[in-house]
Amino acid sequence: MTSVVGSPSSSNASSKTSTRPSGRKGSRKVRTGCLTCKIRKVKCDENKPNCLRCTKTGRKCDGYQTPLPRAQSSKLPNLAPELMSSEDYHAFDYYRVRSSAVLGGIVRDSGDDFWSGLVIRLTITEPAVRHALLALSSVHEKVIAIGDKPETRIPNTTFAFGEYSKAISAISKWTPPSNSSEPATIPLLVCVLFICIEFLMDYEAAAQVHISQGRKILSQITEAQAMASSPAAEMLRNVLVPIYTRLSLASFLFGHHPASIPDFFLGDWSVPFSFSSLLEARDALFGLLNCGLQFSNEIMPLVYDPTIPQDQLEGIVSRQRAILARLAEWRTSFAVLEATLGSKTALQDLLHMYYHTAHIWISGTLGPNELVFDDHLAGFGAIVSHAASGIAAAPSLRGRDAASFVFETEFVAPLYWVAMKCRHPMLRRAAIRLLGRREVVSRRENFWRAREYLGVAIKTMEMEEAHIASSPGAADLWDEGGGDVKVPVWEPPTFRVREVPSMANLSINEDGPRVPPVGRLESPDGSESSGSSVVTAGMEMMEELSSLDPDRLVAPFGIPAERRLRNVLVMQRTTGGARVTVFKDPGLGETEWKVKEFFWEF
Structure with missing residues (x-):
């Protein structure tokens, strides 16, 4: 979902504490203390491992952030492992100065020190972590040098793959340091680093294998192991489980179904009356989103089953209401937390975005077609x-130093989803314009390439709205696609259609219909930003909204159900575009998705 905060040394600006009044209550700005007290802007007693101010008031103490090392110094910090070659030193230093500061994105901005603290500390004692870190750093540096060019091969990966192999070898020999009953925290952490490497390399299949393997390891951990008071169990609960929970967005939304995270990790979906920190609120929300994604994947085939028993249908509706009720509780508790905070942060906005996305998604799960989204x-x-x-x-x-790649799913996915599911012409174009902003359009948030999904959103809008501007009898753009195949609705519209025999040998004409090439959009602030531009029913209509038929501003916004696209899968990237698989909902009384393939130019 980002970038260096000022510079890697910004949190260590001075070893001296100024005695000059800060201009707010209190004699001086406190730069130390636990994360919870810093967020609450109260003085921390700095008791380790948990401060007394938090524990005495019943709050969860989020611990202490490790300051980032200074970017100006080329000397490695004391916690650096024994490194053998100049290439090792360079990779470690690049990770320390650059990678650790940007991979976490907004989460890192908000005090989560996984990349800049925990991972680096573990390189001292864990060879698998050290080798995986060096591989990740090397790949990250080369990917950043290439830029936003998906068709370009990453050069000279010998060192990275050598370290990757060493990490695999080391993790295969790993054993818990104290006793065999401790959970497999190091394999789970190294798996996160492997996932990040595959994200960077744009190897979706390999990344999904690692996500599935990590979730499988989590599913095999016992409740006794998970709830122990050991440091390993605390790292598992407080760090690794939240990461694998957030990775649901990179798995379920791309048609994969990893093992469920055990309920004792996620609790009984209960939400506290108030949160002690933004990170606690984040973890609770993504836990609910994980449950919602699993729910929607499980019940989708049943939505179209006319023979479903009434008691089973009532059970599904009950589950849907339970998730929505927990989301409502989360929103209330989050409002209580926000009332205690000072200035607003980007993470707060991001959590609001995902709350509304989750609410709309779950509310529409039982809808038989795309019209269900018009109520939101x-x-x-x-x-x-x-x-x-x-x-x-x-x-x-x-x-x-704004990051072009981040590990987390942040802005791109929800903005793309609005552009796909919201048919209100003004809101849809507002989402598209934000995707085309200079700060966003070149970003990669794990699998989510902003420029690519901007192109998909614009082409989807053009295809759904083409009949509005066309003369009567004009050809439907849907008819220009190849491989008209119908697939049973019990297969979700996120699976890979290449597995369908009738689609496997389909030849798409790359000289056929295309999205016009990348042009320029004018951002709301007047600045130009690189992005796709559709001349026909695309961004020109932004200037013509005043002349729109009033019926286009109320549901169904001039786009009937049969013209709406359900989903678009990017199948294979080529220079200047991609092969895509497009799904439409079944017609009345039908039980099969309508599926076609196109070549769309970005």
Whole structure:
């Protein structure tokens, strides 16, 4: 989902504490203390491992952040492992100065020190972590040098793959340091580093294998292991489980179904009356989103089953209401937390975006077609509004060192989803414009390439709205696709259609219909940003909204159910475009998706 905050040394600006009044209550600015007290802006007693101020008031103490090393110094910190070659030193230093500061994105901006603290510390004692870190750093440096060019091969990966192999060898020999009952925390952490490497290399299949393997390891951990008071169990609960929970967005949304995370990790979906920190609120929300994604994948085939027993249908509706009720509780508790905070952060906007996305998604799960989304204009509007605010507020999206790749799913996915599911012409184009902003369009958030999904969103809008501007009898753009195949609805519209025999040998004409090439969009602030531009029913209509038929501003916005696209899968990237698989909902009384393939130019 980002970038260096100022510079890697910004948190260590001075070893001296100024005695000059800060201009707010208190004699001086406190730069130390636990994360919870810093967020609450109260003095921390700095008791280790948990401060007394938190524990005495019943709050969860989030521990202490490790300061980032200074970028100006070429000397490795004391916690650096024994390194053998100049290439090792270079890779470690690049990770320390650059990678650790940007991979976590907005989460890193908000005090999570996984990449800049925990991973580096473990290189001292864990060879598998050390080798995986060096491989990740090497790949990251080369990917950043290439830029936003998906067809370009990463040069000279010998060192990276050598370290990757060493990490695999080391992890195969790993045993718990104290006793065999401790959970497999190091394999789970190294698996996260492997996932990040595959994200960077754009190897979706390999990344999904690692996500599935990590979730499988989690599913095999016993409750006794998970709830132990050991440091390993605490790292598992507080760090690794939240990461694998958030990775649901990179798995379920791309048609994969990893093992479930055990309920004792996620609790009984209960939400506290108030959260002690933004990170606690984040973890609770993504836990609910994980449950919602599993629910929607499980029940999708049943939505179209006319023979489903009434008691089973009532059970599904009950589960849906339970998830929505927990989401409502989360929103209330989050409002209580926000009332205690000072200035607003980008993470707050991001959490609002995902709350509204989750609410709309779960609310529409039982809808038989795309018209169900027309009832959620307020939610779509909130996503767009918080996206604009969050993009403006995020330190990691601005400046010379703004990251082009982050591990987390942040702005691209929800903005793309609004552009696909919201048919209100103004809100849809607002989401597209935000995707085309300079700060966003060149970003990669794990699998999510902003420029690519901007192109998909624009082409989808063009295809759904083409009949509005066309003369009567004009050809439907849907008919220009190849391989008209119908697939049973019990297969979700996220699976790979190449597995269908009738599609396997389909030849798509790359000289056929295309999205016009990348052009320029004018951002709301007047600045230009690179992005796709559709001349026909695309961005020109932004200037013509005043002349729109009033019926286009109320549901169904001039786009009937049969013209709406359900999903678009990017199958294979080529120079200047991609092969895509497009799904439409079944017709009345039908039980098969309508599927076609196109070549779309980005």
